[in-house]
Amino acid sequence: MxxxxxxxxxxxxxxxxxxxxxxxxxxxxxTTQKPQVVIDAEANYYANENSNVHRGVHFLSGLATDKFEETRNTIQKFIGAKHKHEIIFTKGTTDAINLVANGFRTLLNKGDEVIISEMEHHSNIVPWQMCCEQSGATLKVIPLLNNGSLDMIAFENFLTENTKLVSVSHISNTLGTINPIKEIIEKAQAVGAKVMIDGAQAAAHISLNMQSLGADYYCFSAHKLYGPTGVGILYGKEDVLNELPPYQGGGEMIKEVSFKKTTYACLPHKFEAGTPNIAGVVAFKSAIDFINELxxxxxxxxxxxxxxxxxxxxxxxxxxxxxxxxxxxxxxxxxxxxxxxxxxxxxxxxxxxxxxxxxxxxxxxxxxxxxxxxxxxxxxxxxxxxxxxxxxxxxxxxxxxxxx
Amino acid sequence: METIKEIQEEIIEDFEIFDDWMQKYEFLIDLGKELPQIEEQYKIEDNLIKGCQSRVWLHAEEKNGSIVYSADSDAIMTKGIIAILLRVLSNQKSEDIINADLSFIDEIGLKEQLSATRANGLVSMIKKIKLFALALGKR
Structure with a gap:
């Protein structure tokens, strides 16, 4: 109790x-409200630990990097991911979906199909519309039944070898429906499609295990889990993330840069260009600890x-x-x-x-x-x-x- | 004909008798219910002011040198706010509408009663009213 x-x-x-x-x-x-431990963690980071991550040799840079990576470890355990480098820090759920949808612009061709649903948040609709517009792929929309659940028969009828990606929410932010994502993942993967789950409304309410769930991508926002704004998580299976082209170019995400050819860093850094919201990421660990305690x-x-x-x-x-x-x-x-x-x-x-x-x-x-x-x-x-x-x-x- | 300034002063007086927000809201709701309805033929896309929360249709025409407005909204509170705006600005001369200083909105506590998103809706309404006056006044 x-x-x-x-x-x-x-x-x-x-x-x-x-x-x-x-x-x-x-x-x-x-958004959820924040417990004092999260507020304190963010303040303490700036008061005592602030430095840029993954860059310097000096003490504070090492400390900030350790703290930053500690959150990655915590998230890995929290969602039952196989590898630590399958956890990518983003600005939020919207950013995570855009990261994947942007990568799919070059992976999709005319004739390919992307499936979303009628209950999606605009942030799980518009990035795919943009992706389909650019790649020539077709967007298909699973209709809703009157009680606000997905028409699973229509979904199954959509699935063909042309289906390359299915992106649906775990829980509808408007209707509260918990979707049968395990079934969706299995059926979509059976035709060779990748599956992305928008877990924005789920991660604070349902226990997650990526390895048993089998989703290719899963994303959520820290601020809906009693954590800070401006931090999100993109989980992706190692091989799936390796196949996905990088999203933003910049510092941190490169292996070598020359004007002839630039090579990209390994996971997770390939998708983490630029200085991230370090304070937010550090404080996010306190939010997860708070949830785990309860x-x-x-x-x-x-x-x-x-x-x-x-x-x-x-x-x-x-x-x-x-x-x-x-x-x-x-x-x-x-x-x-x-x-x-x-x-x-x-x-x-x-x-x-x-x-x-x-x-x-x-x-x-x-x-x-x-x-x-x-x-x-x-x-x-x-x-x-x-x-x-x-x-x-x-x-x-x-x-x-x-x-x- | 009463000037915009005179009507504003009357409205400020109307609102002075209210002790709390609930009476103010009830007054707005009553005004909303009484708002002269826009004719169905004018409830078109061009006349729609899109806000995040509620929709507002605004129509204007010129009658004997004055601009006459009619409006509707799907939310009653919004209708109440439009009713007040139209009481001040409808049946006035185009240049008076364009140059109107609507300080009464702050004085009756309408703006502070409305959060930023809603206050933005109010700003869009005033802008649309003035744009109509500008367009019709040029004819």
């Missing part, structure tokens, strides 16, 4: 007021309990409809009430100190699919409580009264 009061006390922001009210933070799908299975169990409670309670509001009712769901509830615009609900509950997200959540195709302008979204994290859910629901009821 997790001690939620103790967990909450580690997050300084959770005790602040918003519009004169106690903050209730339900926008964890956008235990991801305990977090998942608690969040499941919250999700169930919140779902039951919001459904008591007359006229409320939840979008995303798949059997296998993560702690995300997207909803609308009658004809009310989600924006109107959002601005009123904000005045009551409650942070929920409203809008299209960077998933306009989902909005089109359900023919709605947007939704209001509650997304949960380990520090949320049932009391907060009650406060939020009362605020939503208040908003509904004011607007009706």
């Amino acid at each position: 997790l001690d939620i009061i103790k967990i909450r006390s580690k997050f300084p922001i959770l005790s602040r007021k918003v519009n004169g009210q106690d903050l209730v933070y339900f926008d964890n799908g956008a 235990g991801l299975s305990n977090i998942a169990k608690y969040e499941e309990e919250l999700l169930q409670y919140a779902t039951e309670e919001v459904l008591k509001i007359e006229g409320l409809k939840i979008y995303g009712t798949a059997k296998n769901k993560s702690g995300i509830i997207s909803f609308n009430i009658n004809e009310l615009h989600p924006y109107d609900i959002g601005v009123i509950v904000d005045k009551l100190g409650i942070a929920i997200r409203t809008g299209h959540h960077c998933t306009q195709p989902i909005m089109e699919r359900f023919n709605i302008p947007g939704t209001a979204r509650i997304s949960l994290a380990v520090y949320n409580t049932k009391e907060e859910i009650d406060i939020c629901i009362n605020a939503i009821i208040k908003a509904k009264q004011m607007l009706s």
Whole structure:
């Protein structure tokens, strides 16, 4: 059993007021709050350890490099990767997807096919549109069923020897659907395609093991795992990453540079051009340590309990409809009430100190699919409580009264 | 005809009676419900102001030397804000609209009530209103 009061006390922001009210933070799908250990680690890095990594012979450069690489080790263990050099530091999930999609521009030809899904975040749509435009490949989109899960029959029908890459999210940021990624990976790889999983909404909520999962690429952002902004992880299988052309050129990513021919560094440095967000990477380790101390299975169990409670309670509001009712769901509830615009609900509950997200959540195709302008979204994290859910629901009821 | 400045002063007075945000919001919601609807034929792409959160349609025409606006939005709060803007700026002369100093927005606490993204939406609305005035005033 997790001690939620103790967990909450580690997050300084959770005790602040918003519009004169106690903050209730339900926008964890956008970003999570940071525990003091993460804030301290970032400050301590600049106060005591700052230097550039992988470059100098002096003491601080060595210290910074050790700290930086320690995070890589921690991530390797956290996601069960086979090799340390399969972990690439990026700016975030979007950056990681762009890195892969950019590489595929030269790997794909006319007639090749890339499969994504209708539930993807724009950052797992647009890079592939750009990639297909440049390479002449065709983009195919797995449709959604009414409950917000993927149409797996359509997916299987898409798979042919022309399929070169499948990129889908592990968990939908709008609908909360947990996709059957193991099945997707196996079926896609059976026709020789590579598979990329956008794990932005999953890594803080589901225990991961890359070796048993078998994904070719998997990516996520530190800031959705109680870590700093501006840091992301791209995992790739060693041989798959070796085949992928480098993304950005610059320092650190080269073996030898001459005007005749430049050769590239080995993994992971081939994909880490330029000075990275060292402080963020160092502090990210503290976030992973924080998660590991609680235990991801305990977090998942608690969040499941919250999700169930919140779902039951919001459904008591007359006229409320939840979008995303798949059997296998993560702690995300997207909803609308009658004809009310989600924006109107959002601005009123904000005045009551409650942070929920409203809008299209960077998933306009989902909005089109359900023919709605947007939704209001509650997304949960380990520090949320049932009391907060009650406060939020009362605020939503208040908003509904004011607007009706 | 009341000038833009006079109407602004009236609105500031209207808002002075409210003690808290909830009354202000309720007032905005009521104004939103009363906003004269734009005719369906004018709800076209060209008249759409796209924000991240809600959509706004704005139409303008010239009548007897003044610019007359009509608008709609899919969100009521947004409609309320447009209603206030149009109360100030509709039925005015083109050059008065273009040169209007809309200081009342700050004084009634509309801008501070609205976060940066929403305040940007307000800026786009004002810009579109002034652009219409500029285009129609030239004719």
